[in-house]
Amino acid sequence: xxxxxxxxxxxxxxxxxxxxxxxxxxxxxxxxxxxxxxxxxxxxxxxxxxxxxxxxxxxxxxxxxxxxxxxxxxxxxxxxxxxxxxxxxxxxxxxxxxxxxxxxxxxxxxxxxxxxxxxxxxxxxxxxxxxxxxxxxxxxxxxxxxxxxxxxxxxxxxxxxxxxxxxxxxxxxxxxxxxxxxxxxxxxxxxxxxxxxxxxxxxxxxxxxxxxxxxxxxxxxxxxxxxxxxxxxxxxxxxxxxxxxxxxxxxxxxxxxxxxxxxxxxxxxxxxxxxxxxxxxxxxxxxxxxxxxxxxxxxxxxxxxxxxxxxxxxxxxxxxxxxxxxxxxxxxxxxxxxxx
Amino acid sequence: xxxxxxxxxxxxxxxxxxxxxxxxxxxxxxxxxxxxxxxxxxxxxxxxxxxxxxxxxxxxxxxxxxxxxxxxxxxxxxxxxxxxxxxxxxxxxxxxxxxxxxxxxxxxxxxxxxxxxxxxxxxxxxxxxxxxxxxxxxxxxxxxxxxxxxxxxxxxxxxxxxxxxxxxxxxxxxxxxxxxxxxxxxxxxxxxxxxxxxxxxxxxxxxxxxxxxxxxxxxxxxxxxxxxxxxxxxxxxxxxxxxxxxxxxxxxxxxxxxxxxxxxxxxxxxxxxxxxxxxxxxxxxxxxxxxxxxxxxxxxxxxxxxxxxxxxxxxxxxxxxxxxxxxxxxxxxxxxxxxxxxxxxxxxxxxxxxxxxxxxxxxxxxxxxxxxxxxxxxxxxxxxxxxxxxxxxxxxxxxxxxxxxxxxxxxxxxxxxxxxxxxxxxxxxxxxxxxxxxxxxxxxxxxxxxxxxxxxxxxxxxxxxxxxxxxxxxxxxxxxxxxxxxxxxxxxxxxxxxxxxxxxxxxxxxxxxxxxxxxxxxx
Numbered sequence: 001x002x003x004x005x006x007x008x009x010x011x012x013x014x015x016x017x018x019x020x021x022x023x024x025x026x027x028x029x030x031x032x033x034x035x036x037x038x039x040x041x042x043x044x045x046x047x048x049x050x051x052x053x054x055x056x057x058x059x060x061x062x063x064x065x066x067x068x069x070x071x072x073x074x075x076x077x078x079x080x081x082x083x084x085x086x087x088x089x090x091x092x093x094x095x096x097x098x099x100x101x102x103x104x105x106x107x108x109x110x111x112x113x114x115x116x117x118x119x120x121x122x123x124x125x126x127x128x129x130x131x132x133x134x135x136x137x138x139x140x141x142x143x144x145x146x147x148x149x150x151x152x153x154x155x156x157x158x159x160x161x162x163x164x165x166x167x168x169x170x171x172x173x174x175x176x177x178x179x180x181x182x183x184x185x186x187x188x189x190x191x192x193x194x195x196x197x198x199x200x201x202x203x204x205x206x207x208x209x210x211x212x213x214x215x216x217x218x219x220x221x222x223x224x225x226x227x228x229x230x231x232x233x234x235x236x237x238x239x240x241x242x243x244x245x246x247x248x249x250x251x252x253x254x255x256x257x258x259x260x261x262x263x264x265x266x267x268x269x270x271x272x273x274x275x276x277x278x279x280x281x282x283x284x285x286x287x288x289x290x291x292x293x294x295x296x297x298x299x300x301x302x303x304x305x306x307x308x309x310x311x312x313x314x315x316x317x318x319x320x321x322x323x324x325x326x327x328x329x330x331x332x333x334x335x336x337x338x339x340x
Numbered sequence: 341x342x343x344x345x346x347x348x349x350x351x352x353x354x355x356x357x358x359x360x361x362x363x364x365x366x367x368x369x370x371x372x373x374x375x376x377x378x379x380x381x382x383x384x385x386x387x388x389x390x391x392x393x394x395x396x397x398x399x400x401x402x403x404x405x406x407x408x409x410x411x412x413x414x415x416x417x418x419x420x421x422x423x424x425x426x427x428x429x430x431x432x433x434x435x436x437x438x439x440x441x442x443x444x445x446x447x448x449x450x451x452x453x454x455x456x457x458x459x460x461x462x463x464x465x466x467x468x469x470x471x472x473x474x475x476x477x478x479x480x481x482x483x484x485x486x487x488x489x490x491x492x493x494x495x496x497x498x499x500x501x502x503x504x505x506x507x508x509x510x511x512x513x514x515x516x517x518x519x520x521x522x523x524x525x526x527x528x529x530x531x532x533x534x535x536x537x538x539x540x541x542x543x544x545x546x547x548x549x550x551x552x553x554x555x556x557x558x559x560x561x562x563x564x565x566x567x568x569x570x571x572x573x574x575x576x577x578x579x580x581x582x583x584x585x586x587x588x589x590x591x592x593x594x595x596x597x598x599x600x601x602x603x604x605x606x607x608x609x610x611x612x613x614x615x616x617x618x619x620x621x622x623x624x625x626x627x628x629x630x631x632x633x634x635x636x637x638x639x640x641x642x643x644x645x646x647x648x649x650x651x652x653x654x655x656x657x658x659x660x661x662x663x664x665x666x667x668x669x670x671x672x673x674x675x676x677x678x679x680x681x682x683x684x685x686x687x688x689x690x691x692x693x694x695x696x697x698x699x700x701x702x703x704x705x706x707x708x709x710x711x712x713x714x715x716x717x718x719x720x721x722x723x724x725x726x727x728x729x730x731x732x733x734x735x736x737x738x739x740x741x742x743x744x745x746x747x748x749x750x751x752x753x754x755x756x757x758x759x760x761x762x763x764x765x766x767x768x769x770x771x772x773x774x775x776x777x778x779x780x781x782x783x784x785x786x787x788x789x790x791x792x793x794x795x796x797x798x799x800x801x802x803x804x805x806x807x808x809x810x811x812x813x814x815x816x817x818x819x820x821x822x823x824x825x826x827x828x829x830x831x832x833x834x835x836x837x838x839x840x841x842x843x844x845x846x847x848x849x850x851x852x853x854x855x856x857x858x859x860x861x862x863x
Contacts (some may be wrong), residue, residue: 029496206470209460218450225412225448226512228462229431285452 003201032279032332033291039277039324040294043301047267051308059304067300068189069094069251073271074278075200079237081275082204083216084284085140087238089129089147090245091267093122096151096258098251100295101170102163102259117168119246125151126242130235144238146267155261162260167255174254180318196244200289203240209233217284274299274322277328298324359426363388363519363551364440369408369418378404380576381418383809386520386551391542393562393583394555396572397595397653397818402555405572406522409553410435411440423519441513441699445525445770449512454481458497459512483511487541503534512781521545524554527561539565557654558835559858560590571595588858595652596820610804610826614645619678620643622812623664623695623781627673634659636672637838639831641812642780646803648827650853657816658700662784664814665697666690670705679779691724696779698770700786700816702763707772709759711782713749713769714740716758720773743772748798766794771802782813788817800826820850832856 048055064071073090080087097118104114125147132143165171177187204210212233215223224230253259278295280287302320306312364386371379379401381434393826394402407413409420411429412510417849422426422438428436449458454459454739459480464471473603480493489507494599497505506526513521524540542565546552555569562569563583570595571578578594621640629636634656642646662668664675666684675682677693707716717740722731731739740754747768751761758766774782784803788796798847803826807813817823823830828854832840840856842848 202470208462208464208471213456213473214453215450215461218452219448222448222450225432225442225444226461227431227436229433272798285450334730 001255009276021035029286030288031335032281032286032328033288033294035328035331036277036279036291036298037292039166040298040301043199043305047301047305047308048306050321053080054304054308058185061185061299062185063300063304064190064193065185065187066255068187068193068294069248069255070270070274070299071193071293071296072196072244072248072251074274074296075196075268075269075289076241076248076267077275078200078287078289078292079204079213080241081280082138082213082284083234084220085234085237086144086272087129087131087245087283088141088268089125089145089151090241090248090271091264091269092148092151092155093125093245093248094252094264095155095262096125096158097122097246097264098259099155099163099261100257100259101159101160102165102248105165105167105170106163107193111173115250116171119243119249122141122246122249123239123243126239126245127235129242131237134231134234140238145213152261152310158261159259160261162258164234164258166257170254171257173324174221174257174328189254192247192251196247197289197293209236213237214285217281217286219285223291240287270299273325276332277324279328279332281332282329360387362386362421363423364409365419365421365424366405366409367419367421369405369420370416371408371413372416378416378459378461378575378764379408382572382575382577384577385580386553387568388519388551389546390567391546391552391554391565393482393566394572395569395591395595396578400572400595401575402572403524403628405849406442406524406553406555410440410522415578423625424629435674436516436518439517439519441505441516441518441520441524442522442524442722443509443513447502447509449497449505449509452498453510454483454494455491455497456493458508459483459493459515461512463515479515480511483515484508485487486514487511490545495837502593503530503537505540506530506538506831510545510717514545518550520551520553522555523750524555525557526554527556527558534573535561535749559591560835560860562591564589581820583679589855592652592854592858596818597752610646610807612644612808614642614807614828619643620676622678624676624679625664625673626675628663628675629672630663630668630670633668633836634663635837637831638843639838641662641814642812643780643812644807644829645829646807646813646815648823648830649814649833649858650820650830651825651833653818653828655833656838657833658785659836660831660833660838661697661783661814661816664690664781665695665783667699669698691720692775694778694780695783696774696777696781696782698774698785698787700789700831702770707758707766707773709757711758712755713744713758713761714754716769717743717772717776719755720777723778739776743776747802762795764799766797768795771799775806780813781814783814783816785816786818787815788819788822796822820853824848824850 001160024029044055053059073094075086077090091148100121101118104117105111108196124149129143129147132138173188177185180186204213212223212228212230215228216230216233217225221228252263256263264298274295275287276282276295277298278293280291303317306314308316362385364506366382369379369382370377381732382401382405394405396402404413408415411431422440423476429437429438444632448825453461456477460476465475470662477493484491486494486511487507489503489506489511494862499509500508510521526538530538542552544861554562554566566583568580568582569586570580573595598653619642621642624640626638627636637660639647639660647662651657659668659764663670665686668690669685675684678697703709705791708719714736717733717734721739725731740831744748744752744754749768751763761769770788787799800822803815805814815823815826827844829841829843831838832853834857839860842852842856
């Protein structure tokens, strides 16, 4: 390494990255996402080399099925983080939505009423948070922390025990699946998650709302002076995140066929990790919703590899995610520093 | 020069052509902030196809007036007519919709987005409700082309210089077909070529009939670009003039006015003389400068000498002080203290060399409001000793009492909380703190600003006395009378450059300094 460095002392380091980027025709804004893609492929290669059945369609399809709720959470979180905020309440809101759904279904309320209602519970909590952040100028960290405790407390108020779900419509919806290309299994949760991703992509890139989200992340004061509807947008991102959490709770209830007040403890951090690994800057303004999806898949893949390994403790998942997160954050800092 | 006509000059009735209807007409605008009348019945008229300069010192109300026009601030009284229609904007968005666009000093765009996205943000063409990206990029490219800007619309805004970002901001303003373009200090971080490029664009827009409101500290640029100007002072309008009919000297005297507050009998004049030819100066700067702050300058201060720094606010006076005090690091030039070459990397390094700096920002960089008078006075001395060796209580009392008496600090209660003192007394406590550390060079940045006449005279006397006892003093003040009366030598700053230095004699008056500020030294 030393000889390599000293052999070309004149090599200007700032020029190296752009030249690579230009050769590959990659806009530097996509670099973090490309990094995530590289990690994803690397994990696939490692898994494929170590285990016989790893590179099967079933494993990949399950990646989506098992992580559908996390994809939805990460999508909502992406909106918030793009504005430079954070949402710590999503794990609790997910639990609240699941418990409410299970409780109402057990009480005999038809699924057609329950499903939109629990999603709306999420939106409502998001609206509350947004109002706190915007009207009272509470730090998003604190506002969503309060919402996190609030929602978790409500779960226990409704039912401290796990409630099984056996409503026929709900079970039918949960167990619906189809086969794409013959072997790729797609469940209803996967369909819902993909629709959410598509809607989020459209919102972020093809509407003024989405452009304002990016502008706020780039500089809230600037966005205001450009005459963009900053106030409305800031409230809306928390409503979107809350709605996604509500929907995520529904997906998790479909996944586990129950509602339990202790689900999703710490899941908000998984969602944040996925968003950051997906290349979104915590300072806001830079990132893509597809990156977040990729981030979730990377997390899921790590888990799958640990499962395949068999002998390893599941805590290794956390260790690897922690290390990966660290690497990504440092990489982002380097990119940002180089830019300035 | 006769500054006394400043008040009488008012607005010359024929300063504006009567046949063109103003695109913006602001009448009797008043804005009050708690305790401060920021604007007091100000009028402003903008005609289509002209560059109108808004002149005044910092705090004169220029920014407030702009913010009143763009809806950032609500107005308490007065009327805003745009195209003859009364308007009250509740935000920049509404002002933009009415055709008033603003480009601010710190470019208010989003560096995380591309040039094209920034130009079109909020005004993207749609197709079936969705943003039509090909058309958005095309329109952005068209706007850049009409500006004569050769910039890749798909490049990230953050990758361009401030100058280009400024031009992009103007392109953005033109997307909404602005009738009025407000440029707030657009040139403060540009070099000469970039300024020329900006002015080309501005002239082109003016010729297309856009009314341009131009705010700048750079007098030369204002005379170069503007057709008419409105001068503000202390939140009130001094007058409206044709640029061609006003000399630089007249403009400067109208901006600063005549401060008649200092009564004749309170005047303090430095009487003792200093032989600067003898001995090395206490501090000597050669070619000292800092990019984006102040251009390279030479300056020396001898023991027992008061050197005054004169210039308009924003001319680089404070920047000079900060370089000498180690508050900013110089990137060119050398500095010697007592003949030894030194680099002041931190204020601490300066303090170790007995250089004290009393900042113009008394609240932010000076006194600690929540501590008592006693604690504030010994703060500097204690910091010098280190926190592990507290000053003995008796010594503290002795020092505190000495300075309370010497500087006549009121109330003479060492346990009073500092924030409850008047501005003048806070300033005296700040001076006492530095004097307690026995500095050999005392840099005073605006020590008399915002304090009453009596305290002002006391501080002036103190400065004169300190120098008489052998201290080197660098004295900065916006009030030229004060500078002229106290200083042995006066360095004149303009446009962040030291333009002249004159030795003070009995024949030197305020008018000579004003002349130097206006002409930039090359008369």
